[in-house]
Amino acid sequence: MLKPSRGALQGVKIIDLSRVLAGPFCTMMLADLGADVIKVEIPKRGDDSRQFPPFYKGESVYYINLNRNKRSITLNLKDPRGKKLFKKLVEKADVVIENFSPGTMDRLGVGYEALKKVNPRIIFASISGFGQYGPYRKRPGYDLIGQAMGGIMSITGWPDSPPTRTGTAIADVLAGMFCAIGILSAIKSREKSGVGQSVDVSLVDSVFTAIENVSEMYLVDGEVPGRIGNRYEFVYPYDTFKASDGWIAIGIGNDSLWRRFCQAIDREDLIEDERCLSNAKRVENHVFVKDIVEEWTVHRTVDEAYNYLLEKKVPSAPVLSIDQIVADPHIAEARQMVLEMMQPGLGMLKVIGNPIKLDKTPASIRTPAPSLGEHTGEVLEMLGLDRSEILELKEAEVI
Amino acid sequence: MLKPSRGALQGVKIIDLSRVLAGPFCTMMLADLGADVIKVEIPKRGDDSRQFPPFYKGESVYYINLNRNKRSITLNLKDPRGKKLFKKLVEKADVVIENFSPGTMDRLGVGYEALKKVNPRIIFASISGFGQYGPYRKRPGYDLIGQAMGGIMSITGWPDSPPTRTGTAIADVLAGMFCAIGILSAIKSREKSGVGQSVDVSLVDSVFTAIENVSEMYLVDGEVPGRIGNRYEFVYPYDTFKASDGWIAIGIGNDSLWRRFCQAIDREDLIEDERCLSNAKRVENHVFVKDIVEEWTVHRTVDEAYNYLLEKKVPSAPVLSIDQIVADPHIAEARQMVLEMMQPGLGMLKVIGNPIKLDKTPASIRTPAPSLGEHTGEVLEMLGLDRSEILELKEAEVI
Numbered sequence: 070m071l072k073p074s075r076g077a078l079q080g081v082k083i084i085d086l087s088r089v090l091a092g093p094f095c096t097m098m099l100a101d102l103g104a105d106v107i108k109v110e111i112p113k114r115g116d117d118s119r120q121f122p123p124f125y126k127g128e129s130v131y132y133i134n135l136n137r138n139k140r141s142i143t144l145n146l147k148d149p150r151g152k153k154l155f156k157k158l159v160e161k162a163d164v165v166i167e168n169f170s171p172g173t174m175d176r177l178g179v180g181y182e183a184l185k186k187v188n189p190r191i192i193f194a195s196i197s198g199f200g201q202y203g204p205y206r207k208r209p210g211y212d213l214i215g216q217a218m219g220g221i222m223s224i225t226g227w228p229d230s231p232p233t234r235t236g237t238a239i240a241d242v243l244a245g246m247f248c249a250i251g252i253l254s255a256i257k258s259r260e261k262s263g264v265g266q267s268v269d270v271s272l273v274d275s276v277f278t279a280i281e282n283v284s285e286m287y288l289v290d291g292e293v294p295g296r297i298g299n300r301y302e303f304v305y306p307y308d309t310f311k312a313s314d315g316w317i318a319i320g321i322g323n324d325s326l327w328r329r330f331c332q333a334i335d336r337e338d339l340i341e342d343e344r345c346l347s348n349a350k351r352v353e354n355h356v357f358v359k360d361i362v363e364e365w366t367v368h369r370t371v372d373e374a375y376n377y378l379l380e381k382k383v384p385s386a387p388v389l390s391i392d393q394i395v396a397d398p399h400i401a402e403a404r405q406m407v408l409e410m411m412q413p414g415l416g417m418l419k420v421i422g423n424p425i426k427l428d429k430t431p432a433s434i435r436t437p438a439p440s441l442g443e444h445t446g447e448v449l450e451m452l453g454l455d456r457s458e459i460l461e462l463k464e465a466e467v468i
Numbered sequence: 469m470l471k472p473s474r475g476a477l478q479g480v481k482i483i484d485l486s487r488v489l490a491g492p493f494c495t496m497m498l499a500d501l502g503a504d505v506i507k508v509e510i511p512k513r514g515d516d517s518r519q520f521p522p523f524y525k526g527e528s529v530y531y532i533n534l535n536r537n538k539r540s541i542t543l544n545l546k547d548p549r550g551k552k553l554f555k556k557l558v559e560k561a562d563v564v565i566e567n568f569s570p571g572t573m574d575r576l577g578v579g580y581e582a583l584k585k586v587n588p589r590i591i592f593a594s595i596s597g598f599g600q601y602g603p604y605r606k607r608p609g610y611d612l613i614g615q616a617m618g619g620i621m622s623i624t625g626w627p628d629s630p631p632t633r634t635g636t637a638i639a640d641v642l643a644g645m646f647c648a649i650g651i652l653s654a655i656k657s658r659e660k661s662g663v664g665q666s667v668d669v670s671l672v673d674s675v676f677t678a679i680e681n682v683s684e685m686y687l688v689d690g691e692v693p694g695r696i697g698n699r700y701e702f703v704y705p706y707d708t709f710k711a712s713d714g715w716i717a718i719g720i721g722n723d724s725l726w727r728r729f730c731q732a733i734d735r736e737d738l739i740e741d742e743r744c745l746s747n748a749k750r751v752e753n754h755v756f757v758k759d760i761v762e763e764w765t766v767h768r769t770v771d772e773a774y775n776y777l778l779e780k781k782v783p784s785a786p787v788l789s790i791d792q793i794v795a796d797p798h799i800a801e802a803r804q805m806v807l808e809m810m811q812p813g814l815g816m817l818k819v820i821g822n823p824i825k826l827d828k829t830p831a832s833i834r835t836p837a838p839s840l841g842e843h844t845g846e847v848l849e850m851l852g853l854d855r856s857e858i859l860e861l862k863e864a865e866v867i
Contacts, residue, residue: 269826301637
């Protein structure tokens, strides 16, 4: 049995047809926060990401991490009996979420137009590469394509490097997050209006939104933003620097911090130096300033350098690798961003925590990721089917 | 006068003490969706970002884009009269959001403990570099530091490049988005419980969450993920390739797409080639496969290549630069991701649209960004102050 959620979203019922990453990331957030997410998977095959690495004892930890706290039922939406059961589920639900290519749900007869007749309160959320309308709506959309067309690649990387993707599936993640905001807003709106609505989020729009003021630079100045490595356009030294055993970030956002930094590294002579007298000057002469800072950092370890600068009240931080983060006493432990979860058949497994810290109804991991169709029986019984009907549906491969 | 919102979040009142990017991005999303956001700024100075480039006719478009749909009042929270007025505002509000360094609000006497006595229904949201608790809570936290310590830099870039930041302030953006999800969840929770709660989101936690299954790779296999350019660990060719006039993305996620691609580029000979027979083989021989693909792309323009591939049902897209996106008929126009806004004193200005497309209560731009303290009078009158009291407070620099 599922433990009842005491989370913020307790009582919110979500029927989740989404696969792989953007949709499942959205519903992971909502499930962590207490929503009851019923994941609808294809009989025998399930979410494609069940086959995605990394594997532990033959099971996909990619799938497990993203689908904790959810229930899984199998349902063939191409079969009329499957469609009928799906609509029964929708009658009792608050939200349907899907990330098929636009038009697929309509073709299956379970698009928003059909479902709102079944339940006018339903919120129908869709994530796709390009959105539900517009000339490119039918184009295939993946994270790679969202990053390519949303502009983030064109501004990530080095002056001499090709356009560079962000090392995670940031388009999928951003779209999942915007979709969560849209769903929760539609739930709030429904309180007054009594009716649901559709939520349409695309990977490309999401990435473009996330680059925010970089686009304004072009819209205002007409200069196309390029790739400038780790520095930021308008402030310096606010960058990463080479230390003897890695890289450190130093963020000097104003002139008084610059003076403090010069004192800290015993270079008071620079305080009066024309070439770095103001932020504007330091931005102009960023190559010169970078050399000065690295002259100091390169002879120190990352730990020595950033600890010393923090002591001197100069903003600084190590550039951490994944192994360092998952062992970090603040991030992994105090903030509980790495958690242990008991996954049946696999034992204790480390998964990623939730970054939204609510004090009264905290996000939590209540149940492991489901095996394929693990909850088909209990959910169909809830819909009023008896065991012989369920068995019959199973034999007919409807579930 | 403000036009009344018909957005999804109509009626949600937010008192916004946040500055620069993470908090203002969060409240921009909520304001676009209909919330009434009252931005509280420091008298005479205002949000630091009012001084941030790019500038148009002397005004910061950075500030303007992020603060449309909000009202601005000035209030000195260090003055007892300012504190008292602030608490009166909080009595009538649903949400307070701030991104001071942890402890600042308490020191000012307006932390969550104080405010929940004034209004037990208040939701108190905080964004910071490291969160409200844990050993690093007092460290300075900026986007650069969130990217450095959240792991994203360590996995972005090329095998021969340093750790690379994402070209936008992605730590700020992600934290603002997670905070919005937390606020909306707390609002939903309050419906039942009748009480508010605190929402604590950090830049570092947010970035770490966004790299999701990359961390699982380490947790499962013990191998530290590095920088691999634009390809993805487990699928190939799913990467960017050089065309004669730029770069294109091609996403071939399975063997049947690979065969289709080989036919499309007239290289049926490769279908039987041992070195690229399966996805696993192509991942292993990704350098060889990349050369094959680029042999074909490099002789074609970006437009020729991706249009041809799309016709052949091979997922493909151009890598777009910012100037191309803001002129794109799908992204900028059909999806309304670039909008015109009338900004007093500046005329029509292009700003970024909202990626959350709701069909019944769409996000919208209803009012331009406020001048500093533009709405102080109307808001204080709403609190019951008369003109002479307001004048007195102004002379005392409380407002």
